Amino acid sequence: MAQNTSKNAQIDADDIMISMKGVNKWFGSFHVLRDINLTVYKGERIVICGPSGSGKSTLIRCLNRLEEHQAGDITVQGITLNNDLKNIDEIRREVGMVFQHFNLFPHLSILENCTLAPIWVRRMPKARAEEIAMHYLERVKIPEQALKYPGQLSGGQQQRVAIARALCMEPKLMLFDEPTSALDPEMIKEVLDTMVGLAEDGMSMICVTHEMGFARKVANRVIFMDEGQIIEEKDPESFFNNPENDRTKLFLSQILDH
Amino acid sequence: MAKTPIAKTPEFVRTEEAPLLPPPATEAGITGWLWHNIFESMADFNSPLAAIRSLFMILFSLILVYVFGTQIYGLLDFAIFSAVFADPEGVKRQACWTVQQGGSLPDGWHAACWPFVVAKQKFALFGPFPSKELWRIYLALFAGAAGLAWVLIERLPFRRQAGLLMLTVYPLATFILLTGGNIEVAMTQVAIWFVFGLALITIGRLGNAGRLGPVMNEFAGIFAGAGWLVVAFSTVAAIAAFDFNLEPVDTGDWGGLLITLVVAVTGIVASLPLGIILALGRRSDMPVISVLCTIFIEFWRGVPLITVLFMASVMLPLFLPAGVNFDNLLRALIGVMLFSAAYMAEVVRGGLQAIDKGQYEGADAVGLSYWQKMRLIILPQALTHVIPGIVNTFIGLFKDTTLVSIVGIFDLLGAGQSAIADAAWSTPVQAITMYLYVGIIFFVFCFGMSRYSIYMENKLSKSRRH
Numbered sequence: 001m002a003q004n005t006s007k008n009a010q011i012d013a014d015d016i017m018i019s020m021k022g023v024n025k026w027f028g029s030f031h032v033l034r035d036i037n038l039t040v041y042k043g044e045r046i047v048i049c050g051p052s053g054s055g056k057s058t059l060i061r062c063l064n065r066l067e068e069h070q071a072g073d074i075t076v077q078g079i080t081l082n083n084d085l086k087n088i089d090e091i092r093r094e095v096g097m098v099f100q101h102f103n104l105f106p107h108l109s110i111l112e113n114c115t116l117a118p119i120w121v122r123r124m125p126k127a128r129a130e131e132i133a134m135h136y137l138e139r140v141k142i143p144e145q146a147l148k149y150p151g152q153l154s155g156g157q158q159q160r161v162a163i164a165r166a167l168c169m170e171p172k173l174m175l176f177d178e179p180t181s182a183l184d185p186e187m188i189k190e191v192l193d194t195m196v197g198l199a200e201d202g203m204s205m206i207c208v209t210h211e212m213g214f215a216r217k218v219a220n221r222v223i224f225m226d227e228g229q230i231i232e233e234k235d236p237e238s239f240f241n242n243p244e245n246d247r248t249k250l251f252l253s254q255i256l257d258h
Numbered sequence: 259m260a261k262t263p264i265a266k267t268p269e270f271v272r273t274e275e276a277p278l279l280p281p282p283a284t285e286a287g288i289t290g291w292l293w294h295n296i297f298e299s300m301a302d303f304n305s306p307l308a309a310i311r312s313l314f315m316i317l318f319s320l321i322l323v324y325v326f327g328t329q330i331y332g333l334l335d336f337a338i339f340s341a342v343f344a345d346p347e348g349v350k351r352q353a354c355w356t357v358q359q360g361g362s363l364p365d366g367w368h369a370a371c372w373p374f375v376v377a378k379q380k381f382a383l384f385g386p387f388p389s390k391e392l393w394r395i396y397l398a399l400f401a402g403a404a405g406l407a408w409v410l411i412e413r414l415p416f417r418r419q420a421g422l423l424m425l426t427v428y429p430l431a432t433f434i435l436l437t438g439g440n441i442e443v444a445m446t447q448v449a450i451w452f453v454f455g456l457a458l459i460t461i462g463r464l465g466n467a468g469r470l471g472p473v474m475n476e477f478a479g480i481f482a483g484a485g486w487l488v489v490a491f492s493t494v495a496a497i498a499a500f501d502f503n504l505e506p507v508d509t510g511d512w513g514g515l516l517i518t519l520v521v522a523v524t525g526i527v528a529s530l531p532l533g534i535i536l537a538l539g540r541r542s543d544m545p546v547i548s549v550l551c552t553i554f555i556e557f558w559r560g561v562p563l564i565t566v567l568f569m570a571s572v573m574l575p576l577f578l579p580a581g582v583n584f585d586n587l588l589r590a591l592i593g594v595m596l597f598s599a600a601y602m603a604e605v606v607r608g609g610l611q612a613i614d615k616g617q618y619e620g621a622d623a624v625g626l627s628y629w630q631k632m633r634l635i636i637l638p639q640a641l642t643h644v645i646p647g648i649v650n651t652f653i654g655l656f657k658d659t660t661l662v663s664i665v666g667i668f669d670l671l672g673a674g675q676s677a678i679a680d681a682a683w684s685t686p687v688q689a690i691t692m693y694l695y696v697g698i699i700f701f702v703f704c705f706g707m708s709r710y711s712i713y714m715e716n717k718l719s720k721s722r723r724h
Contacts, residue, residue, distance in 0.1 A: 066619050092625035103620030107638050116634060117624035169624060 015041045016078075017173055017204050018063060023072035025058060025228075032058050033069065034228040042172075045199050046206045047215040047236075050225035051251060056208045059225070060175045063206070064088075064095045077172060093121060096166030100178040102158045104150040110137070110161050111146040114168045122169065129168070136164040140194050156187025160194055167198075174198065176207040210255060216240060224248045336369045337694060345373035354685040370691045371683075378677040382695070385513015385673050391505060394435045395516060401428065402523075410710065412717075425527070430494055436520075438506035443499045451492040458485030509587040514673035515699065517587075521594055521659040521669065522703075526652050528595040533602025534641075538632060540603065541610060551603070558600035563661050566593040571665035590662050598655045605647040609640030642718050649711035653704045671696055 018040040025033040032055045040046060048056045061067040062074065065081060065088045074081040076091045105113050114133035118124040124132075137143045140160035142153075150158055159179055166174060176195065180188045192214050199205060199218045209215070215222050215236055222239040224232040224247075232239070232248045243249050280286075284293040300315035302308040342363070345353040354371035355361025375382070384395055405428055408420040433439070462482025464470050470478075512520070539551030558566070570589040613636055621631040641648070663672035674696045678689045 064623060066622060089625055089627070092623060095623075097623040099616060099619065099623075101616050103614075103616035103623075105617065105620065105635055105639075107642065117626065120630050120634065121625040165624065 017042050017044070017076070018206075019073075019075050020062075021073045023062065023069050023074060025055075025062060025067065025069045025071075032228050033062070036072070036230060038223070038230065040173075040204065040206065043202050043204055044220050045204070045218050046221050046223060047219040048206065048208045048223045048225060049210060049212075049215065049251070054225040055228040056225045057177050060097075060177055060206055060208055063175060064092050064097060066097075089121075093169060094172045095175060096169055096171035096173070097175045098159070098162050098166055098177065098179045100181050102150070102155075102162045102182075104158055104162055104165070106150050109147055109149055110142075110153070113150065113161060114165045117165070117169050132170075133164070133168050136167045137161070139167070139197070140164045141190075154187060155183045156190045159183065159187075159191045163191075163194055163198070172204060174203055174205040176205065176209065178208050178210070180209065180211055212240070212252075212255065224251065226251075336690075338370075340367065340369035341372055342369070343372050345377075350374075350377070351683050351685050351688075354683075354687060359685075368687060370694060371685055371687045372691065374683045374685070374688055375691055375695045377683065378674075378680070378692070381514065381677055382670065382673050382692070383515045385516060385668055386511045387513065387516065388505070388507060388511065391507060394504070394507075398432045398435045399519075402432070429527075430497060434498060434502060434504070436507065436512070436516075437509065438502070438504040439498055440501045440504070440506060441495075441498045443495050445496070445499065448492050448496050448499070451488055452496075455485045455488030455490075455492060458482070458488060461485070509585050512587065513668040515670045517662065517667055517673075518656075518659050518670040520587075521591060521662060522656045524591050525594045525598045525655045525659070529598035529602045529651070529655065530648070532595070532599035533606050534637065536599060536603035537606035537610060540607060555600045555603050558597050559604070563594070563597055563658055564664055566597050567661060567665050569593075586665065587667055590665055590667055594655070594659070594662075598651065598658075601651050601654075602648070605644050605651055606640065608647065609642075609644035610636065612643050613640050645711050645715050645718075649707055653707055656704055656707070657700060670699060 016039055018038070020036050020038040023033055023036040024031070034055075036059060048059065050056050058067055062069045063076060063081075069081075077094055079087050079091050081087060081091060105116070108116065111130060111133055114137065115126065115129040118129040118132060119126055122129075134143055134146065137146055140163055142157055142160055142164075145153055145157060145161070150161065153161065163174075163179075179195070180191050183191065188211070192211060195205075195207070195214065196218055207214070207219075219236045222232075222234060222236050223230055224239070224243075224245070226247045232243060232245045234243075239248075240252065243252055281290075283289045284298075300312045300319065302312050342354050347353070350373075352361045353373055354363070356363045356365050356367050358365050380389070380392075384392065387395060402424075405420060405424045408414055409417055409424055414420075458481050461470070462478045462480075462485055465478030465481060536551050536555055539547045540555060542548045542551070567590055570593040571586055574589060617635055617639065618631065621635040626634065659669050660671040662669050663675075668676065674692045678692050
């Protein structure tokens with residue numbers, strides 16, 4: 001029996017993508033993340049939502065050390081996230097990130113944006129990196145823009161390039177930080193379609209988003225945050241149909257009713 | 259609630275496509291340019307007020323054209339139309355004397371005396387450099403101009419390699435050509451330094467491979483960098499110490515444009531990388547580095563260049579132990595370099611601050627290291643933003659080289675001034691002609707830099723539309 005449990009635990013440990021235990025973070029004296037405990041398994045798609053200022057972006061930015069947490073433990077793919085630069089670099093190689101404002105490099109062409117990290121971080125030969133970049137640009141359906149510069153593309157196209165750029169590092173996990181919040185309504189769909197496609201291929205992802213349709217369609221779990229805490233965590237069906245917390249109910253009524 | 263009724267038949271909906279018409283004459287071609295750039299602002303007579311304004315603009319334009327016209331004509335008249343160009347009889351100053359002064363030019367003549375400049379040409383350009391060794395300067399200048407053109411003209415192949423040669427082989431070759439090389443260094447010392455450098459590189463390599471423990475991991479890069487620096491310096495010293503059988507020329511015999519170019523080019527080439535490092539250092543998260551860089555920058559920005567040169571030349575030797583003495587020109591060069599690096603650092607810092615935080619995060623998120631992030635993402639954008647400021651500093655530096663006169667080094671202006679003192683050419687226009695000549699040379703260099711910077715800006719803004 002004891003052997004059996006330990007065996008299960010072993011399998012579980014292998015399947016864990018991210019574990020956050022008692023994570024706390026402060027901006028100055030402002031307590032922005034309060035005792036966050038979260039485990040993400042391989043292949044899981046998690047949507048984090050909540051009112052603005054609730055710490056959801058900060059949470060996922062802590063996962064690749066764009067923000068530093070002050071207390072608690074974060075492990076990503078078994079690597080402990082601490083001040084060791086080697087660990088941070090290793091985690092960043094395995095974790096792709098897509099930002100609200102794309103953060104493409106305006107002085108590089110689309111293709112160069114996508115090949116830069118594989119060439120410099122993964123030490124990949126240029127030809128191979130370009131091959132991979134074209135593969136992912138085709139996947140996000142803009143191979144014909146490869147030689148243009150980011151400034152010449154529409155917002156939706158830029159965000160798809162940003163997704164392709166992250167994919168070129170062949171990450172194990174993708175983080176999306178409000179990927180559609182800065183887009184015109186007409187362009188949201190093309191980005192969401194790309195993300196749905198990724199999810200269907202089994203990519204592990206954590207998305208901070210207010211696109212509830214996307215959450216319903218793709219997420220395994222929906223996490224609701226308020227004032228730096230995770231106050232509700234459910235599968236999408238029960239999250240939308242019978243939320244428990246009053247704050248969640250209020251939030252859902254406000255974004256769904258109009 | 260009842261809505262306001264709208265017209266039953268829409269009046270502004272086209273049923274057929276509107277034709278594409280050619281633009282009116284005021285919008286295209288030469289007439290369009292003339293209209294928008296000259297006449298548009300002074301052709302409105304539709305109301306009394308507009309008419310008064312237009313008339314005023316016309317009057318103002320005519321006055322400006324007149325003033326500039328006469329000034330430009332005056333300059334051309336002085337420099338070309340009325341100027342004396344030749345002194346076929348070799349009478350020197352008499353060639354530029356009026357009848358009243360004992361020469362043959364009409365009374366009231368006042369224009370450039372070019373034979374004087376021609377006679378002083380060699381001195382103004384190269385100072386007292388030995389005449390039979392001038393080919394060495396020509397060779398260095400020619401190679402420099404050719405190399406620079408190669409690097410700057412975009413259609414040529416191997417520009418990167420050419421640039422690398424210009425930054426490594428060219429300075430060393432020029433140094434040997436101009437001084438004669440054969441510097442006095444103990445070869446055994448050079449060899450010891452070389453081996454020491456190799457050792458540092460090895461430590462860096464081992465540390466990077468993780469064989470010397472986790473502490474060394476962090477410092478491996480510094481060891482390797484320092485090692486390469488030591489190896490490079492000792493190699494340079496060894497080559498410079500080699501006897502190429504060239505006659506040695508003391509830097510005290512350098513002068514004129516040669517000094518101006520040596521000081522300016524060294525300052526320009528050294529100030530950009532130093533400035534970038536100082537700017538990055540000042541913005542560093544590490545307080546020690548940040549404070550050191552800030553103190554350095556503020557110190558050098560806080561003192562006038564003349565003081566720096568004066569200290570370097572007059573005061574420094576007093577603090578050095580007896581017998582230790584290094585070249586006056588070298589001391590001035592180091593002063594100019596550090597001084598301009600501080601200015602450059604602030605220009606670059608301005609560019610760094612203009613870069614959006616998202617660019618840093620984008621680079622971090624794909625896993626680039628600090629130096630990769632800076633070199634590939636941040637600096638290319640930051641430097642592009644501040645090209646006007648960088649070139650401004652270059653131009654300022656180029657002109658500030660005239661200050662080396664204060665420590666007895668004769669740059670173009672200094673050499674020109676001492677040429678003026680020659681009584682054999684004493685005429686009322688002697689000084690003005692020489693200053694005009696010196697001014698034209700300075701203008702050509704500075705204007706060239708300015709135009710190239712504008713070309714670069716346009717090119718970069720075209721290919722990197724935001």
